[in-house]
Amino acid sequence: AQDLGMLAAAGVTAVPVHARPRVAIVSTGDEVVAPETPELLAGQVRDASSVALGAIVAEAGGAADQRGIVRDDPDALRAALGAALSDSDVVVVSAGSSVGARDETATVVAGLGEPGIWCHGLALRPGKPTLLADCDGVPVIGLPGNPRSALVVFRLVGVPLVRRVGGCTHAPPEPVVRARLERDLASAAGRLDIVQVRVRDGVATPLFGASALLSILTAADGYLEVPEPATGLDADSEVWVTLYR
Template identity: 75%
Template structure:
């Protein structure tokens, strides 16, 4: 499975647009953003205290304090009107501009007023101590925000500090979601006839698409008719950045879905079937430049596979090359878990008191997912995990 996913790297990327900083959270920059000037732009104090010449504090101690004359004070937001000369000190607030002549700031905790206009210093400081350089955050031209990584709150703060009020980002990928099956009916159906099921998968997939930075577009429910599916897919292809199909679980329906996808355009199907449980009948294709993902019909299988495989494809289409980290925790496995070599197993678990307890059930049961706090992955090379093993649990947000 790892080889199939590593090789499936569709080239499609969404267009670039400029958005204001207020709308840029989680958007993906299309190009690196550089500092237009040094940041913070001036040397400033990191503590409340006194701006001094570091050499004037050498050798001082609590038993042998040094004495400096206070010649002025720096106000916040104002340029200093005083220069620090030998034997002098200037009162400093945190964030204040370092006055000329000073090369350090001694914390107020290490000073005391000896007499009006004179302080004693009981701890020496080194040049640069208590000070941020004018270009310590960034030099002019430095990359302050890389491309390919979704913007975080702290990134927006950095951009604002640099005076950048808009950023060029990739448009959100438009992801068209189709459900298929004669038995599938809209969620708003009040009364189900025998054999009918409400479409639970599309709503959950839309949420996962949004989590991955995409814009979900409902494609509707298509009957088990390869001609109807192909027609619907062809109609959606021009306006889609990614197409997702929740296909039927039976072999015949899967084959019809694959045949419809194969006729959409080159290069066609990348793989049909993955060594993963749940989710073996997954289909990956690229048709006329649009990635197409065929998911199993069982809701749990579809959602598990899309989280692992579909979400990265959506992110990539939106220019994201550095996926945001997922929340996880370490826990001890409560029981033995068997697995087949050469197959990646995804096991849902509940977590409590540092213990991961597997939650089992058929792939058609959504209650397994709603009961789980997260999941663990048994790698392809493993034959299982022993009770008591330390495992990484990927947590659901």
């Protein structure tokens, strides 16, 4: 705000700015149906990730382009991603949740452009089956199929990428709070763990549940990181919690 004031004081009423990066969001999976679907058949699930990812894209300064749901079929996926690549600055795919569907996504992405896949799998929990690729200069992020993992990975990997593509060299500060960990947290060394917590009166209580449960995210005040080398954190240790807004 003060920068705008300073510009106005100097009589500068127009400044060149970076265009918002266009971020295509593609959902995949035969089981995934639009949120508008009133009744679900057995095995169907509404697309929760796309709208949530769109909100995070907007927070990161990007313009989300919802490209809808693509069925588990290599040709359909190739056509959808090819079209998305041609008019986007970043492409995000919520990959199908089955291992087979994930492999299929990787095969399709590998054939979309050069140099192709950077990595398939991150030392991160949740978020291990993340795919990162560069298709002729356009970054492609393949997210885990379950919504909670997808949102965790996208905040960690996608937000800095969208900001960078949008010309933002200094990330704005995140709200954090110092808290005392309520209980021991186990973790495997060599993997970054993201743990959702509630914070009450300076005490951080970890929330656990199936990785697909969005309710853990909505109940959390924020998250803490168990660093890669650590095998866990002891109860009563001091931790930094990054707060959800």
